[in-house]
Amino acid sequence: MADPALTPQAAPADPHDHQESAPRADLKDAVGWLVLGIVTLVGSLRMDRLESQNINPYTVPGLLPGLLGLAMILLGAVMGLRSWQRGALTQGLPAPTADEREQRKRVLLAIALCCGYAVVLVGHGLPFWLASTLYVTASILLFQRLSRDEQERRIGTRPAVKALVIGVLSSVIIWIVFERIFLVRMP
């Protein structure tokens, strides 16, 4: 465990920091882990014991998953207890700040773009470099729209062309390096 006296001071706040989780959030997580543990345990118990194959009963496929499910239930319960002790039922969750709302918007956009690329564009007949160009260009432009900087948000022709050039160059270079030079198959 990291000694608090050794952790760097004056580190700028960033999403990688560990914030003390709100006890309420921990309680929700604990419920999630409990449910997952119970589902795993039930699934393992219902697993075929393979008696028809005359296997050694100690090697049923459901052995380790069942134990893992039990452990998860145990740890989930401990987390639930701990969050209750820390006051989960008395304190509510803190309301999302403006920063957090902006983060949520950005993340949803990022997820939409990534899913759009990986599920829709790639692997369905479109050449890889074209799909990648579309994704990278769209990504750059859309995130520029969300930028906090006033100047960046105005998408004129120059930024649009720059985004397109970056998209094309990166896709083509990556495609050439992977497929032609290192002989790795593209989706």
Next chain:
Amino acid sequence: MLQGIQDLGAAYWSFMNPMTLLYGLGGAFVGIVMGILPGLSATLCIALLTTLTIKLQANDAILVLICSYVGALYGGSRTAILLNIPGTAANAASCADGYALALQGQAGRAIGIATSGAFVSTLIGVVCLALFTPLLAEVALQFGAFEFFWLSLFGVTMSGSIVGGDALKGWLMGLLGLLVAQIGQESLYAYNRFTFDWDELAGGISLIPALVGAFGLAEVLTTLSDPIERKIADLKDSVLPRWKEIIQYKWTVFRSGIIGVLTGLMPGVGEDAGAWMSYAAAKGLSKEPEMFGKGSIDGLMAAETGDMSSIPGHIIPSLALGIPGSAPSAVLMAAMIIHGVQPGPMLMIQNPHFIYHVVAMTTLASIAILLFGLFGVRPLLQVLRVRRHILMPIVFLLCTIGAFATASRLFDVYAMLAIGIGAYLLRRRGYEMAPFVLGLVLGPLLDKSLRRGLVLSDGSLLPFFTRPIAMAFAVVTIFTILMYVPAFNKGVKRAVGAAGGAVRGLFVRRA
């Protein structure tokens, strides 16, 4: 003994050709660049390079990967010093003193120290690698199912308790990793577990797509969600390595090097433990402990050397036991398996020259980072100027290729997406990914060992606790878990305090 030295010489000689050296330098270069970019970890770097080098010869591919591993941790200390943001988690210990020195206008000196310290400590680690791996493999040949069961459990437990602040969350992530590893056809009877009749799940969730998702996509999402750009401290003074300071602080370097290797040997304990423990040891033994955190050269040296020497330290158990010492070495192991080298106790028997090749590769990696540290720091730092919303989509591009390339399945890409989004959500709630990775890697081993052990002992749990080596691992694992129970913890501390007091009392009376 002589045979070993001969083999080592042969291994070094086999690397002395231009193409190989180029691969090594290239791997180190990519590693350093990815290490410099905050958020892109050594694990992701190795995972992506594994897919790039799939078609290369085994030795060349592993060379690229090891050089990138060393390069990534080396590059991460650049951002630790200049931005106060560790490039990889392992560089966190360098942040405090490195950034303090940077603020005092001595950024170059700090970087020079990091370079020279990294070079020397990696070499110390390489020597330990050459000496200990064959020895450990000898011992490991006596390990049976019972020992491997406790060793895998130990790895996941340690990883969960050491990484991040919350052991409970760490262990839950470890359990999740172990659980996800059980999906698919199990190894003893080819029975489909948790596949819900999906044929594609029968092969299970592959390691590389899962890692690329957890470390790549999750990172891309985290970075893109952050609206703030960061400022970088200026690099004014010379970045040349400081050999005089190495000699001045030679004991720190040597001690931290050994501590790094020892922490690396323990499965599950990541590079940051090596760095922090060396830092703590240096602070405890220093004549100026109050300088630590405010620009202590000693502290920076300790953190850097502990961090870098743990890389060979992590490779040792991966090669000798087949149990990864950390998340990046887990990917390294997966890459070795892809190229037909089976890590584990049988490695010394099936492929003995490989260990010496790894020694040569790691030496080459340290020389590569020295060269880049001497000549390439300033240009490489320009990479930080690329805007994140331009860089991250390109990284995701690489992630998609990375997930697809190993088995040419689109399913792997979808798995990467799912795990990546899940990992992002879990990260936001305070859960670390390293225990998940270890659980994923060690899951099959745990499963096989448990069931084989039970068959061998005919259902009895006794051998799991009475065989000497198994008992030792069991005691350590259970002790570690119990230390987090407050009542037990207090009891142990009281007992240790009382014992310490008694020992001190003995000496005081003598004086």
